[in-house]
Structures are given as structure tokens and as C-alpha cells.
Amino acid sequence: MSGVEVRDLAKQWGGTRAVNGVSFTAHENTLTVLLGPSGCGKSTILRMIAGLENASEGVVLIGDKDVTRLDPSRRGVSMVFQSYALFPHLDVRENILFGLKVRRVGAAEQRERLDRAARMVGLEELLDRKPAQLSGGQRQRVALARTVVANQPVCLMDEPLSNLDAKLRAEMRDEVRRLQQNLHLTLIYVTHDQTEAMSMADQVVLLREGNIVQTGTPAELYERPANEFAARFLGTPPMNVLDVDRLDLPGERANGGHFLGIRPEKVVPTDTGFPVEVSAVDYMGAETVLRLSHGGATLMARLNGRSEAAPGDRLHVRWDPADVHWFDREGVRLEGT
Amino acid sequence: MSGSLRHVYGWLLLTPAAILLIAFTHYPTVATLVESLFSRGSAIRPSKFIGAANYEAMLDDPVFWEVLGNNLWFALGTIPTSVALAIAMALLVNRALPGRGFLRLAYFTPTILPMIAVANIWLFFYSPDIGLLDNILGVFGLPGHNWLGDPDTVLGAIIVMTVWKEAGFFMIFYLAALQTLPPELEEAAKLEGASRWYYFRRVVFPLLMPTTLFVLVNAVLNSFKLVDHLFVLTKGGPDNASNLLLYYIYENAFSYFDANYAATLTVVLLVLLAIMALAQFFFLDRRIHYR
Numbered sequence: 351m352s353g354v355e356v357r358d359l360a361k362q363w364g365g366t367r368a369v370n371g372v373s374f375t376a377h378e379n380t381l382t383v384l385l386g387p388s389g390c391g392k393s394t395i396l397r398m399i400a401g402l403e404n405a406s407e408g409v410v411l412i413g414d415k416d417v418t419r420l421d422p423s424r425r426g427v428s429m430v431f432q433s434y435a436l437f438p439h440l441d442v443r444e445n446i447l448f449g450l451k452v453r454r455v456g457a458a459e460q461r462e463r464l465d466r467a468a469r470m471v472g473l474e475e476l477l478d479r480k481p482a483q484l485s486g487g488q489r490q491r492v493a494l495a496r497t498v499v500a501n502q503p504v505c506l507m508d509e510p511l512s513n514l515d516a517k518l519r520a521e522m523r524d525e526v527r528r529l530q531q532n533l534h535l536t537l538i539y540v541t542h543d544q545t546e547a548m549s550m551a552d553q554v555v556l557l558r559e560g561n562i563v564q565t566g567t568p569a570e571l572y573e574r575p576a577n578e579f580a581a582r583f584l585g586t587p588p589m590n591v592l593d594v595d596r597l598d599l600p601g602e603r604a605n606g607g608h609f610l611g612i613r614p615e616k617v618v619p620t621d622t623g624f625p626v627e628v629s630a631v632d633y634m635g636a637e638t639v640l641r642l643s644h645g646g647a648t649l650m651a652r653l654n655g656r657s658e659a660a661p662g663d664r665l666h667v668r669w670d671p672a673d674v675h676w677f678d679r680e681g682v683r684l685e686g687t
Numbered sequence: 688m689s690g691s692l693r694h695v696y697g698w699l700l701l702t703p704a705a706i707l708l709i710a711f712t713h714y715p716t717v718a719t720l721v722e723s724l725f726s727r728g729s730a731i732r733p734s735k736f737i738g739a740a741n742y743e744a745m746l747d748d749p750v751f752w753e754v755l756g757n758n759l760w761f762a763l764g765t766i767p768t769s770v771a772l773a774i775a776m777a778l779l780v781n782r783a784l785p786g787r788g789f790l791r792l793a794y795f796t797p798t799i800l801p802m803i804a805v806a807n808i809w810l811f812f813y814s815p816d817i818g819l820l821d822n823i824l825g826v827f828g829l830p831g832h833n834w835l836g837d838p839d840t841v842l843g844a845i846i847v848m849t850v851w852k853e854a855g856f857f858m859i860f861y862l863a864a865l866q867t868l869p870p871e872l873e874e875a876a877k878l879e880g881a882s883r884w885y886y887f888r889r890v891v892f893p894l895l896m897p898t899t900l901f902v903l904v905n906a907v908l909n910s911f912k913l914v915d916h917l918f919v920l921t922k923g924g925p926d927n928a929s930n931l932l933l934y935y936i937y938e939n940a941f942s943y944f945d946a947n948y949a950a951t952l953t954v955v956l957l958v959l960l961a962i963m964a965l966a967q968f969f970f971l972d973r974r975i976h977y978r
């Protein structure tokens with residue numbers, strides 16, 4: 351058993367409360383993503399789980415054992431840092447073996463684990479290079495190899511891919527996911543990139559200003575966002591959220607509904623319906639995003655392929671009432687919608 | 688601009704710096720070398736070329752050997768201790784601890800003081816019976832000692848003072864280097880269970896090597912260059928027990944007015960310094976990781 355559970359975890363720094371009583375469970379062999387905008391406390395939570403930061407309140411359990419006050423090295427976790435944290439004076443081999451040498455693992459086993467790790471992440475040819483002689487992606491692989499040799503049941507990653515370009519990021523995403531599954535890791539992965547969260551996670555923990563907004567699978571978060579913030583944070587382009595009092599909208603309105611949310615891909619142009627003016631057209635190849643305005647409100651529509659619409663055109667759009675999400679005055683989701 | 692004009696332009700830009708360097712560094716060096724090959728002149732006997740005779744005399748001069756030995760002990764006594772102390776102090780004040788700014792300042796203060804002032808302070812520490820040191824010893828019922836008057840203790844006393852003065856200066860370089868180390872390195876090591884000492888030995892110390900080389904070169908140069916304190920404390924005495932090479936050169940030039948012998952000793956000093964600086968660069972450089 352090596353799941354991770356945090357209960358009412360909080361971190362106070364002087365007057366600022368960076369993490370404000372957070373509870374969630376990362377089950378064994380699953381990938382949990384901590385997602386949220388910059389400064390919401392993701393790194394702080396991760397560092398408290400690792401033991402690099404002391405929790406002000408609450409407990410951290412790893413494999414049902416309370417580790418809140420335990421030394422970082424005895425918690426059974428490995429960590430990948432955003433900056434990779436490679437030792438610049440040591441070559442790749444020594445960087446990977448660092449932890450094993452500290453823990454006095456026998457030479458034969460060291461070699462065995464090094465070979466396996468280097469093979470898994472494709473570093474066999476580069477073992478004699480120094481970190482400065484590697485590309486960003488290769489450095490990231492070294493950091494991953496360190497996790498592989500560490501053989502710890504829990505792995506923590508803090509925005510490990512944010513220094514890589516888009517193509518490499520997609521590649522490494524698969525690699526991280528593959529490693530997690532092959533090694534049966536309980537992986538807690540921090541990111542502010544919702545695409546990364548959607549594509550990798552078994553479970554997403556969405557955070558905002560030190561509080562959990564919603565916990566669930568990517569599909570749950572996308573299809574049933576708990577509030578307006580979650581609705582806007584996931585999906586590109588984000589969900590359209592319209593204030594119904596200010597607009598004359600088609601269709602009936604749910605009881606108490608104050609904000610109407612509709613995903614851009616559910617907005618379809620028609621001959622009659624809600625009148626809008628096209629203010630911009632973003633052509634992306636497989637799809638086109640229309641930015642539409644109606645009075646003071648803007649909304650987006652995502653269409654397949656190319657669109658004939660041009661800025662300045664007047665169109666009508668509509669949507670299926672079943673696809674509408676309703677939120678109350680505070681932005682909280684109204685159930686039954 | 689045409690090729691030749693560019694050359695002229697380049698040379699014109701270089702000239703001011705070159706003039707200063709030649710006038711105050713290269714010419715004096717060559718002049719010293721030339722002077723060391725001439726005999727000492729006087730009103731009746733003008734100076735004349737004598738080849739290596741000054742160097743032969745030097746080899747027969749027991750004071751030269753004693754002074755050279757003193758300087759060696761002085762270097763051995765000051766350099767490792769002040770470098771080790773500097774690293775220790777830098778590690779201490781690099782940590783988050785209360786009053787850290789005050790500590791940094793306190794460690795650095797000796798560096799700000801001129802050597803003459805430092806020597807005066809330590810003269811008080813060392814003075815027999817009324818000095819600070821003897822007073823402290825008195826508290827424990829130990830007898831006083833003439834620290835600077837005893838040939839057995841005088842060099843040690845000067846070494847201690849020099850370490851006190853130098854360590855804070857070197858600490859600043861180590862502190863600056865420590866602050867460039869990303870904190871994640873220590874955290875990564877901590878997660879693996881590396882002790883402080885292990886982390887220092889395997890990571891911090893190797894990454895500080897460029898600083899160490901710089902500090903070592905400076906420390907070696909200083910151990911031959913620093914003589915101010917001798918003027919205040921001992922004047923090289925008693926019986927040359929605390930005399931150092933540079934002070935001996937000064938004595939020859941300005942007390943005995945033997946400029947040619949002083950020039951001879953200066954050449955020896957220059958050669959020694961050059962050899963040591965080169966040796967450090969060549970031996971250490973290969974084992975240093977530069978970022």
C-alpha cells in the first residue's frame with residue numbers, strides 16, 4: 351500500500367496562508383495532477399508531501415502511515431524538479447547514481463539499476479556527458495532516470511515539462527505516463543497546464559488560492575465543472591460563461607440560474623437564433639475558433655475545419671439546452687442541469 | 688575603414704593602457720633584473736657589471752635562507768587555515784539564522800581595517816602581562832608570555848593575526864559562490880538521505896573549486912606580499928625570527944642601502960610567485976568544474 355493521502359493540510363507563512371486546509375487521496379498506481387493557476391499553492395503542497403516544507407496544520411499519510419514529521423529521505427518518495435536539480439559537476443552516470451551511493455547500494459546492483467534506468471529513458475549513449483552538454487529534454491530524462499533508480503513507490507513532479515518546447519512536451523508527457531505505469535508509481539504531478547492535466551491524469555485536483563475547487567477525473571471536471579472557475583480553467587478555448595440578466599437569451603432558464611455556461615464546441619451557427627457579430631476568426635487547421643460579440647458580451651465558437659466567416663459578419667448561433675451548464679450568483683454549479 | 692587604418696586605430700586605443708603597464712610593471716621588472724646583475728655602487732666605487740655574483744652571495748647568506756624558511760612556514764600556517772575558516776564561516780552565514788546580517792558584517796570587519804590598524808590592535812592583545820591574551824591566561828592561573836619577543840612564538844603569533852585578518856575577505860567570495868548554488872540541489876540530496884557533510888563533500892566543495900583556486904592564488908600572493916604588520920609588531924625580530932622575504936628586501940634597500948642585493952632578492956621573489964601561480968593554475972585547473 352503506497353497511496354498518498356493528505357488531510358486538512360495547511361501552510362502559513364507569516365500573514366499569508368498559501369495552502370488552506372487541503373484534503374485529497376492519490377491512490378496507489380495512479381497519476382494525480384495538482385492543477386491550478388500560478389501561486390495557488392501547488393508546489394507548496396508537493397513540498398509538504400516530500401517533507402521539504404513543514405506543514406503548518408494537517409497530516410500527510412503515505413501508505414497509511416503518518417509521515418508528517420518524518421525525514422524526507424525516509425518517506426519513500428522521489429522527486430523531479432522543474433529545474434531538474436542535476437549536479438552540474440557530475441556526469442550523467444554519477445547524477446543517476448547519486449542517491450544509490452548515498453544509500454550505500456552494492457556496486458553490482460548499482461550497475462544493474464543504472465542500466466535499466468538508462469535503457470528505459472534512452473540515455474545509454476549519454477552517460478559520460480555533463481549536464482551542460484545535454485539538451486533540455488535530455489536533462490529531463492536524467493531527472494526521470496533518477497526517479498527510476500530510486501525505486502520509491504511514490505514520485506512527485508513539479509512542473510517537470512515547463513522548460514521544454516511544445517513538441518518535446520507532448521513526447522515527454524507520454525514518457526512520464528509510460529514510466530508511471532511500468533513502475534507502478536503513485537505519481538503526483540504539478541502543472542498549471544490544463545492540456546497536460548487532461549491528457550495524463552487519472553485524477554485532477556483543481557486548486558485556487560490554496561483551496562481545492564474540485565477533485566475528479568478529467569472527464570468529470572470537463573463535463574461537470576463544480577463552479578465557474580473550473581468551467582473556465584479547463585478546455586481551450588475556455589467555456590463561455592454569460593450573465594443571463596444582461597442578455598436576451600434563447601431557451602428557458604433554469605431555476606435560480608444566473609450564469610449560463612456553454613462549451614465553444616457546442617455553439618453552432620444557424621440561420622435563426624441568437625444574433626452575434628464576428629469579431630475575429632482564428633484558423634488553426636483542423637478547427638476554427640470564432641470570437642463573437644453580442645452587445646457587451648463575447649463568446650467563442652469552435653467549428654471543425656475552415657469557416658467562411660469573416661470579421662464583421664453577422665450570424666446567428668444556437669446550442670442544445672442539454673449542453674448548458676447553469677451557475678448561481680456565486681458561480682457555483684446548479685445540479686440537475 | 689581600410690585595413691591599415693583599422694590597425695592604427697586599434698593600436699591607438701591600446702596605447703594608454705600599454706603605456707601605464709609598461710611604465711609601472713614591465714619596465715621596473717626588467718630594470719630590477721638588470722640591477723641585480725650589478726654591484727653595489729658607492730661614492731668611490733661606481734656600480735659595475737658582476738654577472739651572477741649577487742645571486743652567489745645570496746645563496747651564502749644565512750639570513751636569506753632563514754627568511755625564506757619563515758615565509759614558507761608563514762604561507763603554510765596562514766593559507767589552509769584561512770581558506771578552511773572562510774568556507775566554514777560562509778556556510779554558517781549562508782544559512783537562514785537570526786542575526787545573519789550582523790554576523791556577516793562581523794566576519795568581514797577585519798578586512799575593512801587597514802593592516803597597520805589591525806597590527807596595532809593585536810599588539811595590544813599580545814603585549815606581555817598587560818595584553819588581552821595574558822589577561823585571559825591569568826584568569827586560568829597561567830603565567831604570562833612575551834609572545835612577540837620569543838623567537839619560538841613570534842611567527843605563530845603573526846600567523847594567527849594574519850588568519851584573523853584574511854579569512855573574512857575570502858569568506859565573501861565563498862559566500863557569493865554559495866549563493867549561486869540552486870537550493871534544489873540540496874533538496875534533491877536531502878530526499879536521497881545525504882547528510883550535510885556528504886552533500887558538502889560531493890556537491891558543494893567541488894562546485895566551489897573555481898572560487899577556491901581564485902582564493903588560493905590570492906592567499907599565496909598575500910603570504911609573500913603582506914608585510915605591513917611587521918613594521919608595527921616586530922620589525923622582523925627577534926633575531927629575524929619573524930622576518931619575511933619582502934620585509935628583508937625592504938631592509939636591504941632602505942636600511943642597508945644595498946639596492947642591488949634588494950633587486951636580486953626581488954627577482955627571486957618574482958620567480959617564486961610566478962612558479963606558484965602557474966603551478967596552481969596547471970594542477971588545479973584540470974580538476975575544476977567551471978560552469
Ligand SMILES: Nc1ncnc2c1ncn2[C@@H]1O[C@H](COP(=O)(O)OP(=O)(O)OP(=O)(O)O)[C@@H](O)[C@H]1O
Pocket residue numbers: 363366368386387388389390391392393394395542
Ligand atoms: N518561502 C515562502 N515564504 C513566503 N511565501 C511563500 C513562500 N513560498 C511560497 N510562498 C507563497 O505561497 C503561495 C503559493 O506558492 P507556490 O509556490 O506553492 O505556488 P504554485 O502554485 O507552485 O505557483 P507556480 O505555478 O507559479 O509555481 C504564493 O502566494 C507564494 O507567494
Ligand SMILES: [Mg+2]
Pocket residue numbers: 392393394508
Ligand atoms: Mg510552483
